[in-house]
Each structure stands twice: as structure tokens, then as C-alpha cells.
Amino acid sequence: MCGIFGLLNYDNHQNLDFLKSSHDFLSKRGPDEFSFTELHKNLLFGHARLSISGKEFGKQPMKSFCGRYHVVFNGEIYNHEYLKKSLLKKITSQRIMDLSSDTRVFVEFLSLHGIEETIKKHAEGSFVVAIYDYLEKKITIANDNFAEKPLYYSLGNKHFIFCSRLLPISKYLKINPDIESLNSSLLKVRNIFPNTIFNGVKRLGPGQLIEIDSKLSFKTKNYIHNSFNKKENKNNSNSFKSKNRPFKKNLDYFEEIFSETIKEMIPKDQKVSALLSGGIDSSLVSIYLAKNLSCLETFTVSFPDQEYDESIYAREVATHIRSKHNEYKIFPSDLIEIMDNYTDIIDEPFGDSSLVPSTFIFKKIKSKGFKITFSGDGGDELFYGYERYRYLRMSLWMDKFPVFLRKSAAAILEKVISIKYVNLSPNIRYKLKKAIDNGFHLMTSREIYNLLIQQNSNLNIFSNRLDNSKNINSIFSSLHQSEMHFFRTSDIANYMYEDTLVKTDSASMASSIESRLPFLHPKIASFALGLDYKVHMHNFKTKSILKYLLQSHLGKEFITRPKKGFSLPLDKWLRESLNSWMKDNIDAAKSIIQSEEMITYLDELIISLESGDRVSDALWPFISLGCWYKCIKK
The missing domain is CATH 3.60.20.10 (Aminohydrolase, N-terminal nucleophile (Ntn) domain)
Known part of the structure; x- marks a missing residue:
């Protein structure tokens, strides 16, 4: 790049x-x-x-x-x-x-x-x-x-x-x-x-x-690239009627083109590395890279808080593929160093705190002499990987029933998510509780989707992010056969384009590293976009194609654990070691915010944080703004 x-x-x-x-x-x-x-x-x-x-x-x-x-x-x-x-x-x-x-x-x-x-x-x-x-x-x-x-x-x-x-x-x-x-x-x-x-x-x-x-x-x-044209490209799964094919044949076909794609993307004259979080997507990328390389180096970030740390799973994958594994623990001091040099990395306020561990690990990769790193970005959006898809599919099913039955179902869901050992990430558990408190049984599926993706769900002046998919020319517009396809399109047009790709490009380029994303290769993407969501959610699992392929390498136990994401233990840090740093940057943000309503809301968020609530997702855009503003004033 x-x-x-x-x-x-x-x-x-x-x-x-x-x-x-x-x-x-x-x-x-x-x-x-x-x-x-x-x-x-x-x-x-x-x-x-x-x-x-x-x-x-x-x-x-x-x-x-x-x-x-x-x-x-x-x-x-x-x-x-x-x-x-x-x-x-x-x-x-x-x-x-x-x-x-x-x-x-x-x-x-x-x-x-x-x-x-x-x-x-x-x-x-x-x-x-x-x-x-x-x-x-x-x-x-x-x-x-x-x-x-x-x-x-x-x-x-x-x-x-x-x-x-x-x-x-x-x-x-x-x-x-x-x-x-x-x-x-x-x-x-x-x-x-x-x-x-x-x-x-x-x-x-x-x-x-x-x-x-x-x-x-x-x-x-x-x-639209011809790879996405089902009439002209054999890799598009619509062209071979994947909906009517047995799941196993779709899985076998995906493995074939995924293996070919990884091999094609490996440069001949540069050594490559891989981000390995221990999740489904990065594990698959690393496994198929290792098949084509004599020695692969993998990199992961570990966190002091075990609730967020997936490094043990990254180590398991690295051992399986015999990669040279590098693990680096991130601390609050690393966050401050990155955010205090904000515009060296990114040019606008950016509300996703995962920019910090991403920037941190790319710096470590650079120090080992690499110019190219492979990543699993895009797998969640294209292959229905987010946990919310299961609950959105449930809400579509509930729409068929009268209100009193939907209310009973919501009550059952509330009991389920309160059980600690239920396979849910802390973030999705918190947001589902929010949805239930706001009348889950009375909401449309689009209202539930919007609540699940919001960072500032308590603010009554937010914009509906679903509308953004109308602003972006999308190669997916012809694939809106159902509400589930629409939700995926919105995630691609919003979260992937506005967040994931911005974060990965900014963090990698800050260390002069080219990131390669196999799941966005036209061959892989056209396959994924052509599959019906029921194939992607086979047996009611999210991203079934990827999970079953990984299971064939690592076993069933590896794919049944909850997804934690590339998240920091931010609420704890902001309450404790980063509290004064946070307030300093929020003061900087307040100096340019013109909305009194927003400033009042921000003050309420800080009170909620210090009371023990999980509000770091809502606070981070303001902190990011303060860091950005201080940098551009220099």
C-alpha cells in the first residue's frame, strides 16, 4: 500500500x-x-x-x-x-x-x-x-x-x-x-x-x-466488478444454485476457493505475518497461510482483564499450525501514548476504541521487520458473524405472533441472558438487556437492529444508521431478498466501510504495513454474498460456513465459545487509571461541542461510568474528539 x-x-x-x-x-x-x-x-x-x-x-x-x-x-x-x-x-x-x-x-x-x-x-x-x-x-x-x-x-x-x-x-x-x-x-x-x-x-x-x-x-x-455478476462469474454462489445444494457441498466449494485465494494473495518476494486474535476469521486465515508457507509468524494482543482476553485461544491455534507466535500485553500507558499522537494515525475523530489495540499490534509487527500482514476483517459482515443476527432472526420469527406471546418470549429471553454461563459476549448481553428494558416485544426488527448497533443508545437525538446504506452504491442492493440480507447490507455499508476498514487501514499504515484481507477478495466475497442467509446460519449458528470449516481443523469445542472481539477492558480503565486523562480529553471535547443537550448527556455518562455501568462505548467518541482536537491545535 x-x-x-x-x-x-x-x-x-x-x-x-x-x-x-x-x-x-x-x-x-x-x-x-x-x-x-x-x-x-x-x-x-x-x-x-x-x-x-x-x-x-x-x-x-x-x-x-x-x-x-x-x-x-x-x-x-x-x-x-x-x-x-x-x-x-x-x-x-x-x-x-x-x-x-x-x-x-x-x-x-x-x-x-x-x-x-x-x-x-x-x-x-x-x-x-x-x-x-x-x-x-x-x-x-x-x-x-x-x-x-x-x-x-x-x-x-x-x-x-x-x-x-x-x-x-x-x-x-x-x-x-x-x-x-x-x-x-x-x-x-x-x-x-x-x-x-x-x-x-x-x-x-x-x-x-x-x-x-x-x-x-x-x-x-x-x-460492479464482474466477480459479483452472477451471470458472468462461476465463483458467485448464486450461479451454481447454492440454496439447493447440500450444506456440505457449499462448505467444500468454499474451502477450495478460500485455499486458492490465500495462495494467490501471498507475495513471492516478501515475508508475511498474520494477526491472530484466536477468533474464527483470523484463525482460518492463519491456518491456510501456514499451509503455504514454510514459517508463518502470528501476532496477538493480550489484555490484563480475563473477561476480554482471547490470547489463550490464539496460542492454541499457533501451536496447531506451528507458527512462530508473538504475544504482547497492552496497558493503559500504551493507550495514552497512541491517543496523544492521534493525528499521526487518523485524520478524524473515530469512535471505535479497537483502533488502539490495532495500532499497538501493528507497531509490534513493524518492529519485527514485516511489511505485509494478513487479517480476518470482513468475515463477520459477509458471513453473518455477529451475535445480533441470531436475535434479529428471532425477532423476525416473533413478528408472526400476537403481542402477548412476544411478551412471553421476551421474558424467557431476559431469564436466559441473566445466566452467566450462557454463550454471550459481555457487550451483546448488555445490549440485549437494554432492548428488553425498552420493550423488545413491541419493537420491529429494524428498531432492534438499530438499538443493538448504537453506541449512544440513551441519546434521543441519534441518527438511524440504517439510512446510510441508501447513500452508498452497494454491490449488495440486488441481494435484499429478506430483512436479514438488509441487515447484512447495512453492516457492510455502515460498520465495515465506516469503521472496520478505516481502523485497519489507519492502524496498519501508521506503521507502514500493508494489510491484506482475504475475506474481501472478489472470489470470496461474491461467494458469500450469493449464499442465502439460511445457509450462512445453518443450524441457527452464525457464520456456519466458517465455523464448520474451522471445526474440521480444530474441533468442535473451539467454535462454541463466546466472541469477545478486539476490545479493551475500557470501562475499568476509565474508572481507574485513565480517569484523569479521560476527563482532560472530555473537557477538550466540550470546548467545541455546541449542543447543551449533548454536554448534559456527556456529564450523565460520566456519572454512570463511575457508578459501575458499561458506558465506555458511548464515552469513547467524546474522548476521541478531545484527543483529535488537541492534536490539530498543536
């Missing part, structure tokens, strides 16, 4: 200011080389490189051999070796060595097939790319269908500017934070697409393609 930037400028601003800001903020995304090219007197493209392959021939910005296209590219084309074979038949022998870079392969495919066909049909990977077409005199920017790599842009009367990070744009244009947007972001993990905390600066969405010509005319369109 790298960092890219560009500026089409008809104003009197000095381009050097933008270059300096881009260099400073992209140095960790691309530590190996920083370069830029003036394509003409008003347009420049630039690139900060993290070299993975083809170091000698991968210098960017890169111009096509035919001279028509100039490109800056961030990401990885996983099938570039396959694409390279077809290029070898059409390229001169003097140019063959140049094809060692996946970017060069991509650029030459542009020359042969054009922009949209290359992106929609040929390139499989995680990427964002900016292309200048000298013939048509226009810029095209596009990303993959999940938008794994961030890109921000701003269009003005006399400029168009883009960058892999947000702050170089805001600093160059001298834009102050938008307070209304800032207040809104406190109610969610971060700002809802396409907006950012800076007015006029937007984020490129999943599967989005934008075009800007020399007159600053702006067009946007959405595309």
Missing part, C-alpha cells in the same frame, strides 16, 4: 504547500520513495511508496508505454501474475522486465482495454487509482467495490484536489472543521459517507468512479 495525491489547480495557491503537506502526512503510508510529476502546468500527480514488489520498475507516477495514460495507484492487484501472462503475448521483449510491478501490469491493461473494462472486468484486488487520460484530457479516480483504501477529494471553482489522507487537503485549502458535522459524528463511529469533518471534502465510496475534465466538470458513477 502507498499514498497518492494530486492537484488540478487554476488558482494562485502555491503547489509546493500541498506537496510539503502531502509529504509530511504520507511519509508512513509510503516510506520508501516520494515523487511527483507535473502532467501539465495546472496538474500534478504524486505518490508515496511502500514497496512490496517490482521495486526497480514500480516508480510512480507511471506513464503507459503508449503515452496516453498517467497513473498513481495505491493497493495491490492480486491477480497480476495472471494478467501478466496475457500481456506477455502482446508486449515487446524489451518491456517484459517492466511487468514485475503490478502497477505496470494495470497500466498496460488500460492501454489495451480502457479504464472501465480494466477496473470492472480484469483487475482483482484492493486499490484506489487516479488516471489522467492525455487524449480525453480528463482525470478518472476509482476504487474497488469495498473501498479498502481511503481517498479524499475536494472540488472547488478553481481546483480539484485528492489525497489518501484528509489533513493535507484541509490544511492546503485552510478549511476549519465543520461543527455541525462534528456534533453529528459523535452519534456514530465517524461521519456518514460521503461527508468528512471538513466541509467540502468528501470520501470516495465503495465501487465509485469519478471523472473530472479540464473545465472542472464533475461526473460520478458506480460500478
Whole structure:
């Protein structure tokens, strides 16, 4: 992964200011080389490189051999070796060595097939790319269908500017934070697409393609990669009627393509590592990596509080696959160090505290000399992995019955979740209790979903996150055969796009590490999206396909334990060792919050925390805001 930037400028601003800001903020995304090219007197493209392959021939910005296209590219084309074979038949022998870079392969495919066909049909990977077409005199920017790599842009009367990070744009244009947007972001993990905390600066969405010509005319369109087209791709499970196939055959087919995908994603000339939390997804990724590597190093974070610590399970998997396992314990002092350097990692207030352990472990991976780490991100969203799906499915079933029967069922559920040994995480247990207290039996399934995903469920001015799935072009819109599919779509459009991918990219890039996510590979994703939710929830289990596959390697006992997630023992820390640090950052947040209602609510949260309630999820966005604000004022 790298960092890219560009500026089409008809104003009197000095381009050097933008270059300096881009260099400073992209140095960790691309530590190996920083370069830029003036394509003409008003347009420049630039690139900060993290070299993975083809170091000698991968210098960017890169111009096509035919001279028509100039490109800056961030990401990885996983099938570039396959694409390279077809290029070898059409390229001169003097140019063959140049094809060692996946970017060069991509650029030459542009020359042969054009922009949209290359992106929609040929390139499989995680990427964002900016292309200048000298013939048509226009810029095209596009990303993959999940938008794994961030890109921000701003269009003005006399400029168009883009960058892999947000702050170089805001600093160059001298834009102050938008307070209304800032207040809104406190109610969610971060700002809802396409907006950012800076007015006029937007984020490129999943599967989005934008075009800007020399007159600053702006067009946007959405595309779907052919991998997700059930008529054209055999890997899409709809194409082989998976709903009518025995579960075992779906499982066997998934194992086949998962094994192939992991093998394809392993680079030839770089050693790789894996995040291993001990959960289902990271364990599967590590197992299949180990099958293809002579020695795999795995990494995990452990927590002082046993209620949150899954490191024992990570050790079990590491022993099974014989990986060289690295385990690091995180303490409150590590959290302070990370959060006090907030904008070195991320450019906006971010309401998910798992950014902290993620940043912590990537630093440790970097210290061992790795540039590439594999992760299990995306497995929960694509394969129905969250515990809430079981209760949402239950609520849909309960909708068929009269109120008095639903009330009886809610009473039974309340008794079940009060039993300590019932297989529930602390977080889902707490939120289900909240749902019951708020009239679970009278709620629609969408109301229950919204309550289960909220961080600030006590605040009566929150926005309904379900609406965000309407704002994002989704490759999943045609798959809304049921409410359950709709909930998954919302999790992909909201939680994965707005949270998981932002966290993983920011945390890994802060340590100059490329993260690779096999579950978002088009082959795997198209398979998962095509399966009916009843297949995914076979025998009423969440993500059955993944669990049964893991069971075949590690046994049944391993998959029946509760999911803890990558969570800190934050409530305890905020009550004890981090209490004064928390209040200092909340005071900083209060200084820019304009809503008296929100400030009153914040004070109530602190009282609840100190009374022993679990409210760290609701407090963290305010703490994050305070850390962010103090950093940008420096």
C-alpha cells in the first residue's frame, strides 16, 4: 500500500504547500520513495511508496508505454501474475522486465482495454487509482467495490484536489472543521459517507468512479466488478444454485476457493505475518497461510482483564499450525501514548476504541521487520458473524405472533441472558438487556437492529444508521431478498466501510504495513454474498460456513465459545487509571461541542461510568474528539 495525491489547480495557491503537506502526512503510508510529476502546468500527480514488489520498475507516477495514460495507484492487484501472462503475448521483449510491478501490469491493461473494462472486468484486488487520460484530457479516480483504501477529494471553482489522507487537503485549502458535522459524528463511529469533518471534502465510496475534465466538470458513477455478476462469474454462489445444494457441498466449494485465494494473495518476494486474535476469521486465515508457507509468524494482543482476553485461544491455534507466535500485553500507558499522537494515525475523530489495540499490534509487527500482514476483517459482515443476527432472526420469527406471546418470549429471553454461563459476549448481553428494558416485544426488527448497533443508545437525538446504506452504491442492493440480507447490507455499508476498514487501514499504515484481507477478495466475497442467509446460519449458528470449516481443523469445542472481539477492558480503565486523562480529553471535547443537550448527556455518562455501568462505548467518541482536537491545535 502507498499514498497518492494530486492537484488540478487554476488558482494562485502555491503547489509546493500541498506537496510539503502531502509529504509530511504520507511519509508512513509510503516510506520508501516520494515523487511527483507535473502532467501539465495546472496538474500534478504524486505518490508515496511502500514497496512490496517490482521495486526497480514500480516508480510512480507511471506513464503507459503508449503515452496516453498517467497513473498513481495505491493497493495491490492480486491477480497480476495472471494478467501478466496475457500481456506477455502482446508486449515487446524489451518491456517484459517492466511487468514485475503490478502497477505496470494495470497500466498496460488500460492501454489495451480502457479504464472501465480494466477496473470492472480484469483487475482483482484492493486499490484506489487516479488516471489522467492525455487524449480525453480528463482525470478518472476509482476504487474497488469495498473501498479498502481511503481517498479524499475536494472540488472547488478553481481546483480539484485528492489525497489518501484528509489533513493535507484541509490544511492546503485552510478549511476549519465543520461543527455541525462534528456534533453529528459523535452519534456514530465517524461521519456518514460521503461527508468528512471538513466541509467540502468528501470520501470516495465503495465501487465509485469519478471523472473530472479540464473545465472542472464533475461526473460520478458506480460500478460492479464482474466477480459479483452472477451471470458472468462461476465463483458467485448464486450461479451454481447454492440454496439447493447440500450444506456440505457449499462448505467444500468454499474451502477450495478460500485455499486458492490465500495462495494467490501471498507475495513471492516478501515475508508475511498474520494477526491472530484466536477468533474464527483470523484463525482460518492463519491456518491456510501456514499451509503455504514454510514459517508463518502470528501476532496477538493480550489484555490484563480475563473477561476480554482471547490470547489463550490464539496460542492454541499457533501451536496447531506451528507458527512462530508473538504475544504482547497492552496497558493503559500504551493507550495514552497512541491517543496523544492521534493525528499521526487518523485524520478524524473515530469512535471505535479497537483502533488502539490495532495500532499497538501493528507497531509490534513493524518492529519485527514485516511489511505485509494478513487479517480476518470482513468475515463477520459477509458471513453473518455477529451475535445480533441470531436475535434479529428471532425477532423476525416473533413478528408472526400476537403481542402477548412476544411478551412471553421476551421474558424467557431476559431469564436466559441473566445466566452467566450462557454463550454471550459481555457487550451483546448488555445490549440485549437494554432492548428488553425498552420493550423488545413491541419493537420491529429494524428498531432492534438499530438499538443493538448504537453506541449512544440513551441519546434521543441519534441518527438511524440504517439510512446510510441508501447513500452508498452497494454491490449488495440486488441481494435484499429478506430483512436479514438488509441487515447484512447495512453492516457492510455502515460498520465495515465506516469503521472496520478505516481502523485497519489507519492502524496498519501508521506503521507502514500493508494489510491484506482475504475475506474481501472478489472470489470470496461474491461467494458469500450469493449464499442465502439460511445457509450462512445453518443450524441457527452464525457464520456456519466458517465455523464448520474451522471445526474440521480444530474441533468442535473451539467454535462454541463466546466472541469477545478486539476490545479493551475500557470501562475499568476509565474508572481507574485513565480517569484523569479521560476527563482532560472530555473537557477538550466540550470546548467545541455546541449542543447543551449533548454536554448534559456527556456529564450523565460520566456519572454512570463511575457508578459501575458499561458506558465506555458511548464515552469513547467524546474522548476521541478531545484527543483529535488537541492534536490539530498543536
